Amino acid sequence: MPSIENYLHGYDPKEQGRLYEQARFLEPRVFDGVDFSSHNHVLEVGCGVGAQTEILLRRFPNLRVTGIDISPAQIARAEHHFESLLEIKNRCRFLAGDAAKLLPSPNAPFDGAYLCWILEHVPRPLELLRNLRQVLSLGSKICVAEVLNSTLFVHPHSPALTRYWGAYNALQKSLGGDPWVGAKLGDLLSRAGFSDVQVRPQPILHDCRDPGGREGTLLYWRDLLLSASENLLDRALVQKTLIDELEIELDHLRKDPNAVFFYAFMKAEARS
């Protein structure tokens, strides 16, 4: 069973709550160009606590979604979350299981697949995508959003962020994940047998022209960065003093009227 030891962000309730906030905060960018309006049944791979599931169901009122996640704790939280969402809860169901081990299905029950921030945590993403294709009907749409962590830039330079980010990415790599998988989506989807593969960067740039947006993004990033702090401290990959310095430097960035923030994640779409 996955545990905080082998999953970068861990599965505690605070982290589960962060996933709902993250999905809502990033929705305009993550869902820009995502269209399942003519689809019936999407498999959401690595659905976590159902944060993106809720958005999918609200955006596409005729869609059914099956969410699969390797963590029973995430699935339990997703099911609990949907108990009160009376208008949409009947259109989804959740399964605990390893998406890398999906078995071919003779009737290929899904006509779409949605993956957001999951391939970065998977040791063999190509295998997962190959197996996923076997449960999709021919011509199904797959939409993927993934990290490309080498794109992070802030001005003024933050030495603590640079050191912490290096440790964060090294930890993700050592856990079998890939903090740069976004750049490989075109390659992975093509090699997994998908066609009509399209990949594009989704840039996030903030400067003095949009101080409110910049502050929101920097606050979101502080939470994202700190979501790995317990794991990094446990493994002695960072010291508490570095985390304190990081928080101070992020605070300075938020208060600097000339601060610049840039990050680009990657989005891909293809057909089975």
Ligand SMILES: C[S@@+](CC[C@H](N)C(=O)[O-])C[C@H]1O[C@@H](n2cnc3c(N)ncnc32)[C@H](O)[C@@H]1O
């Ligand atoms: C960063 S969370 C993203 C969750 C959700 N997609 C979202 O955006 O809110 C990554 C999720 O992938 C799940 N995961 C990692 N490896 C998996 C695998 N092999 N099969 C299914 N889920 C997996 C983790 O348990 C975690 O819930």
